[in-house]
Amino acid sequence: MSERPPVLEARRISVVFGGLRAVSDFDLTLSEGELVGLIGPNGAGKTTVFNLLTGVTPLTSGEIRMRSKHGDLVRTDGKKAHAIARLGVGRTFQNIRLFRNLTVLENLLVAMDHLRKTSVLDAVLRTRRFSLEEEAFAARAVELLAVFGLDGKKSFLARNLPYGEQRKLEIARALATGPSLLLLDEPAAGMNPQETQELMRLISFVRERFSLTILLIEHDMSLVMGICERIAVLDYGQTIASGTPEEIARNPAVIKAYLGEETL
């Protein structure tokens, strides 16, 4: 496992909101191609970790390095969220954040706009270059939608999709940015067991197909145990355990965090 080069290294990252230390000295290394789970009880700071890694929330202290397109590790703490996304970090959100009044297809096209070579003037004058690029983007977006079985609904407004498909569309949109690292924030939240199973298969599939490294937040332990190679457990902003699913399942600190002390 450690043979594979790292794509992300977070060293002692912390963030303080007012008097609250939401994430405290969090460490994480992701190697190429890994599927790592980040779990923990409600309010443990999982989503905050995502926001720190993606630059949505600035760090209070610590360092983050990510692999650039050239293959070397670069410091990303202090960079803007859009710059980090362009390094190849795609993400989804716990409380779905689609562009609700744009179509399914347009949601993906927005995620591809940073790859645009033509200028705004090309768009206004409708040059040939512009049309060719638009067509190429649309073709790629439809291809991606097909992976998620959403190509038939490309002209639907995102807000009119059923809940499960909105979750899928968020993943498709994250993939449209062309990431090498994918951060999924509770992708199965609100899904029934059957939908969850299907989603997990889909995640494994896209991981292979797009050679992704995936960090996954999940609330439901049993689910994460099934597909993750490695799990980190967060409670009160601190890592209380990390290891293989088997190690985590047996770890007394984890059991305590999830079930409380009395049951021990």
Next chain:
Amino acid sequence: MKKKGVDFLLLLAAGAAVFLLIAGLAWIGVIGEFYLQLISTAGIYIIVSLSLNLITGFTGQLALGHAGFMSIGAYTAAIFVMRLGVPLLPSVLLGGAMSALFGYLIGFPTLRLRGDYLAITTLGFGEIIRVVLNNLEGITGGSAGLKSIPGFSDTGDVMLDAIIKFAWIFVFFAVTVAVISNLVRSSPGRTIVSVREDEIASTSMGNDVARYKMLSFTVSALFAGIGGGLYSALFNYLNPSNFNFLYSVNFVVIAVLGGLGSITGTVLGGLIFTFAQEWLRVLKDFRLVVFGLLLILLMLFWQKGIMGSKELSITRILRRILGLGGKKE
């Protein structure tokens, strides 16, 4: 021939037809000079409201100082024409450029902030511009105003002059519609709309949200300034007090009335607004009361405006009428 080419010709033909219809009706006397002037006024209102709709309807940032941008364009154009003898067309364009420059300068610090800061800043900006124009007496004529600004033409024939005014404004109106609709229906335009929909999501998809807000705001200021330049030539008189806060609110009303995020809605909204204000004049002192009441009723029962965020596709309608077929959405 490609679909794109056909659509372009259809739009060109439709535009020419509308122009010839109105100009023709005016020429044979069905539309009087007064109403033609009113249509021209509506055209300017529509240009400025479209520019406002770009930043407020499409980008989701409330701006309350478009009268300020309009007055920058108006005074710049008028000064170039009167004091420097520059022809009208470049003067109007320079007015737009000056306004865009101001848009860029005030957008730079404020658009990085989230929330309603832009609304407050633009409101303050509009008022500052008005006060400055009032006090630069040597250049702007101060509160006495700038009089006898040359118009679009001076043929001596009132009707012909009115038609020429209308032609100018119609061409600028068509260009504004074309530029803004091409912009919003393109890759950068969709990103502008995504900023309205969800800033965090858009930035997380690799889009520099601040840059797109700047783009939208600068283009918006450009067209507001062009609208101002046309205004100076249409009315031949400028006074800073015309461009007060309430004047800015008119454009917000038109954009909301037509539908935020709808170009065709803004066109309809501008026409209805201009004509309603005129027709309600018979009510004398009650005009503004009734007008306000109508707006309240509209917002209560028709919150999304006439068009919501939908568009009327002229090419699709024409294709159907002409039986050209074409791709259905």
